Amino acid sequence: MTFLNEVSHRYPKAISFAAGRPYEGFFAIEDVHRYIERYCAYLKEERGFSDAEVRRALFQYGRTKGIIHELIARNLELDEAIRVDPESVVVTVGCQEAMVTVLRALRTDERDVLMMVSPSYVGITGAARLVDMRVATVVSGDRGVDFESLDAVIRETRENGLRPRALYVVPDYSNPTGQTLSEEDRRRLLHRSRAEGFLILEDNPYGLFHGVLERQRTIKALDRDRRVVYLGSFAKTGLPGARVGYVVADQIVTGGVEGTQLLADQLAKIKSMVTVNTSPIAQAVVAGRLLENDCSLVEANRRETALYQDNMRCVQAALERHFADIPGVSWNRPDGGLFIVVDLPFAARDDELEHCAQDHDVIWTPMAHFGSDKRSQRQIRLSVSQLSNAEIDLGVERLRSFVDERSGSTE
Structure with missing residues (x-):
């Protein structure tokens, strides 16, 4: 995670498929205050807490x-x-x-x-x-x-x-x-x-x-x-x-x-x-x-669920458009969640990620960080949670450019 954060910091203009964080567009500062007030009301009205007990519950x-x-x-x-x-x-x-x-x-x-x-x-x-x-x-x-x-x-x-x-x-x-x-x-x-x-x-x-x-x-x-x-x-x-x-x-x-x-x-x-x-x-x-x-x-996550579903469909459609004709490239097709895994015809190490971020303006996560088997060394993880449809399509297009450059020297 530290390495990915460093790469993202060094290449802020790159489209990042790396972070597995939730979408930030639905966050609002005022929600925090409202949530606390709602819980305090619950303690008083449903649990019978006095004002002193509510303060103690939150501050002690x-x-x-x-x-x-x-x-x-x-x-x-x-x-x-x-x-x-x-x-x-x-x-x-x-x-x-x-x-x-x-x-x-x-x-x-x-x-x-x-x-x-x-x-x-x-x-x-x-x-x-x-x-x-x-x-x-x-x-x-x-x-x-x-x-x-x-x-x-x-x-x-x-x-x-x-x-x-x-x-x-x-x-x-x-x-x-x-x-x-x-x-x-x-x-x-x-x-x-x-x-x-x-x-x-x-x-x-x-x-x-x-x-x-x-x-x-x-x-x-x-x-x-x-x-x-x-x-x-x-x-x-x-x-x-x-x-x-x-x-x-x-x-x-x-x-x-x-x-x-x-x-x-x-x-x-x-x-x-x-x-x-x-x-x-x-x-x-x-x-x-x-x-x-x-x-x-x-119920609380209906917007998020719809967004992630749409982004997952968008990533898979973009991969189909840009990689259907590339030998050695394949990917899984999760029905939900935030992650999709792409198999590449060459090793996807940290140095490859650095090169991809610098020269092709797109960031992904090497699967080698998650497993030590031979297949993981040639896989990357794409996260769908943070990007718009336009960013997804452009990011996958840039990924195709990186793969085209590297596929001539497979290992």
């Missing part, structure tokens, strides 16, 4: 597990058919803290292993490094998870005296591949989880931004045995500047001096030693957005 530290957990639980039931006790929700400083906290709780000693589908979001790799947890990669394949690879990783992990503790997966329009798991494969993952004794860490930042196909049910919505720890974020569906995420950890943990408790309670203890609590003011902003839309993020 607040509970470690968060102050908007009941609204998050209401949203999950409404939008995702996930029914959980609000006490199983821990509100975090972005989803990144949720990842670090969960992995720290799961890592009991050096034998514990996190499995993750590759190519994968680099943040989960960094989180595992921070807690000194081993990582084993599972091939994504064409379906999102290669089950032969998953079985082989589980077998080899155990043969080496290690424990597969959890599998990290983004089943809806994943970053970076844009892939979506079928319901059949979601159920197969749950079956493997039960049979092999590992948890599923389901990360779902893009699931709302679907296309014409019907939305898939989350793995957590299909889960009847508490096999899934659900990671959520309001960065894409609310506003990233609030830095509010959450984790649903309704697993029952036994043993120790505490006896039986929720995994969420263990996560809260870890969080209390790291960030103490998530900013109540930031939580109030997110809560106000939820309350204005009757706790439905589907």
